[in-house]
Amino acid sequence: MAVAHRGCVVAGYILLLLLAGCKARxxxxxxxxxxxxxxxxxxxxxxxxxxxxxxxxxxxxxxxxxxxxxxxxxxxxxxxxxxxxxxxxxxxxxxxxxxxxxxxxxxxxxxxxxxxxxxxxxxxxxxxxxxxxxxxxxxxxxxxxxxxxxxxxxxxxxxxxxxxxxxxxxxxxxxxxxxxxxxxxxxxxxxxxxxxxxxxxxxxxxxxxxxxxxxxxxxxxxxxxxxxxxxxxxxxxxxxxxxxxxxxxxxxxxxxxxxNPDGYLSAAEIPLSRLYIGMAGVFFTAAMVWVYTLMKHRYSVFKIHWLMAALAFTKSTSLVFHSINYHFINTEGHPIEGWAVMYYITHLLKGALLFITLALIGTGWAFVKYILSDKEKKIFMIVIPLQVLANVAYIIIESTEEGSSEYYLWKEILFLVDLICCGAILFPVVWSIRHLQEASSTDGKAAMNLEKLKLFRHYYVMIVCYIYFTRIIAILLKVTMPFQWQWCYEFLVEVSTLVFFVLTGYKFRPASNNPYLQLPQDEEDVEMDEVVTESGALEGISKVKKTCNGRDRQKESTL
CATH class of the missing domain: 2.60.120 (Jelly Rolls)
Known part of the structure; x- marks a missing residue:
């Protein structure tokens, strides 16, 4: 997490330097x-x-x-x-x-x-x-x-x-x-x-x-x-x-x-200001509903639930500043530096939070396990700095004239880094599926782990569909639409992002009947069992422990 924070600070200084020469339209x-x-x-x-x-x-x-x-x-x-x-x-x-x-x-x-x-x-x-x-x-x-x-x-x-x-x-x-x-x-x-x-x-x-x-x-x-x-x-x-x-x-x-007769925006960009402010309201409403759900089921809430709420609010704020930025470009012919800086900062935070959240959910952190493995930590050490670099590349592209050679260099960097991040983010989900497969055949809780496995497979398909739609299908639709309707590409991306957020929140909602939250709370007890059985002096000692739902008690003999 500290890597992401330092990266965001560095990127903030970079974009402040770049915006001085930005002329927009x-x-x-x-x-x-x-x-x-x-x-x-x-x-x-x-x-x-x-x-x-x-x-x-x-x-x-x-x-x-x-x-x-x-x-x-x-x-x-x-x-x-x-x-x-x-x-x-x-x-x-x-x-x-x-x-x-x-x-x-x-x-x-x-x-x-x-x-x-x-x-x-x-x-x-x-x-x-x-x-x-x-x-x-x-x-x-x-x-x-x-x-x-x-x-x-x-x-x-x-x-x-x-x-x-x-x-x-x-x-x-x-x-x-x-x-x-x-x-x-x-x-x-x-x-x-x-x-x-x-x-x-x-x-x-x-x-x-x-x-x-x-x-x-x-x-x-x-x-x-x-x-x-x-x-x-x-x-x-x-x-x-x-x-x-x-x-x-x-x-x-x-x-x-x-x-154009109505301003300095291209035909495909004229509706974007209204589109972004409208979608900002939708994301803000979704974030408030999510916070209400967390408060209602506060005893089933994990830290990652609040991280998901922070992501939704950051996304909404980023869209507000994006809308304001386009409004001033349309009226003045160039962005107002202060509003542009606020948009780029929130855009940077949104991108980092999105991939952090996806990686944490993909590893099963707080749902299946509470400690990240070394492999998963390496994924974070790679994906988060790359995601910061991708957002910096986007900022440089937005602030650079299209005819300059640096524009094409950073455009290629953005495409390559985004492709690597999208591919790397799938590894934690695959590892979690493999972990659940092994657990279902060894720990005696096959039914529960198979249910989690099924949900994680659904989540894997969701991530793949989201990435392919926003990176490939939406772009193909963009190049086949009439020039004045190409803003529909941005509309499709924002709607698909909203649908992805809603489905992710629904699958991981804090509720008593959510299979992800029916987790064994006896990991420490299991560790104690292992220690007790290793000692011959403690033979014959029994231990009482609670089951997952806390309603029944079961005696396990170490004999």
Whole structure:
């Protein structure tokens, strides 16, 4: 237990240091001497009229000569092909995603390519797939021949965009039908030359690329249309580093702000604040019912029963802080540091208490025996620090930008540690089943021990079902649901946790008719019997002892 306490304290200090740089849904990522060919900046679910603002503050490319027409550099913005599953631009392919063409986009999903050309100081934008998004950016002053503005930025942001007078004839259609019914973001007064492009009507355009002290920068905004709403993935690509044996370092700083009409949360996260506060109330109610049960049957209560109550209250408190954290992210674009710290601390305690409780119940502590064996103590020495590490990894992932290399490292650590903990927690249950099997054939109490064995087997199945559902089945459901319904994954996890808590409490409830509590209370007497029979001077001495229920008395002769 002391190991867990020290681990929680250390983790608390770590998360306090990490939260200082947490930006949540208003992202700022700085990478220096990066060699990855692809950097996943973020994934976000946009509703109609959601906005994406990308500001590349500085991009520094290596001094080596690179043919950027063969190995382009730039961004891709793609909508996922099958809800939670990323589109082809996120998959590892031999071809650079920046040179994909319309013919390779068989599913006709929205895809926008931003190709940075440092020779002409321009960003060539290619639009692929069916979409009605609106792009707002600074167009290059001298557009190539045949490339003209398709739409001009409105002087008043409250007025809808007007078609440019020099638009192509093919684009002169009924303006009352083509005019997008979206809310454009306020116009940047410092950049009055920003131009509005209706994607789908305009499939190619050229934006201006600025250069300051060998660093390139540009900015664009996108308003998501009704047809193209969905889960989007924004990536940066440096295709030269896809070649084997070639890793040229580059550096950049980018700011990304994503927003839906109702706040800064992704489409799948908007209901989470209400979900967590509702489930917190349910867990608190369950905890109060459990405490009432303990008070009602106080003579049958063990210490582990109060530990189970502490777990339920900690879970409820953690959900309250989680709900508050999401509320401030939605309204402010980033968490309030104090509330975030409280959530991470309670989340850490909840995770440690959960695995401690499961391990104690699995060993049969206080139900079958009162002393842990050496093997079981080793399980605690391994599982508890690993569980603390898993929670620290979760905190670091939550506080780190998705595009940083540390994000993926800690994500792998979290997955591996969680898998080890889930596997290790099953060993105490297996050992308890084996202990009961041996006891049922040796101590003369076969019926009682077989009843306990049956219940422990049920508990083993419960743990396996809980782990598999929350780690595998729920994730599979997440990737098959529509993007706006992916919050149901969190709902299923919380409901399954509640069901697991309730079933565990029911099986180990303090009641006179609970088979777990019908334990022999004569362990000391049995030890005394063994001592008495070893002494020849005490032959003929009899001892009176009580049976389990205390109603009958039985004489046992040592002769």
């Amino acid at each position: 208003i992202h700022k990522l700085t990478l220096k001497n990066e060699t990855r060919s692809s950097v996943d900046l973020n994934n976000f679910g946009f509703f109609h009229n959601g906005t994406l603002d990308v500001n590349l503050l500085s991009l520094r490319l290596p001094d080596q000569l690179v043919n950027y027409s063969v190995y382009p550099v730039g961004f891709t913005l793609s909508r996922s092909r099958v809800n939670g599953v990323l589109s082809y631009t996120a998959e590892e392919t031999e071809t650079c995603p920046l040179i994909l063409t319309k013919q390779t986009n068989n599913n006709n999903e929205p895809l926008i390519l931003f190709l940075i050309d440092i020779n002409t100081l321009s960003v060539n934008v290619k639009v692929i797939g069916k979409q009605d998004n609106i792009l707002i950016a600074k167009e290059k002053a001298e557009a190539p021949k045949g490339q003209k503005k398709t739409r001009e930025a409105p002087d008043n942001p409250d007025n809808p965009a007007k078609p440019a007078e020099n638009s192509k004839p093919s684009e002169n259609v009924d303006k009352s039908e083509d005019k997008p019914k979206v809310n454009l973001p306020p116009k940047d007064e410092d950049k009055p030359e920003n131009t509005t492009f209706l994607l789908g009507k305009t499939n190619q355009m050229t934006l201006a690329l600025d250069k300051v002290d060998d660093a390139y920068n540009f900015r664009f905004q996108m308003v998501v249309g009704l047809v193209a709403e969905g889960l989007y993935s924004l990536k940066f690509h440096y295709c030269q580093n896809r070649s084997p044996g070639i890793k040229l370092p580059y550096s950049f700083t980018v700011e990304v702000t994503e927003k």
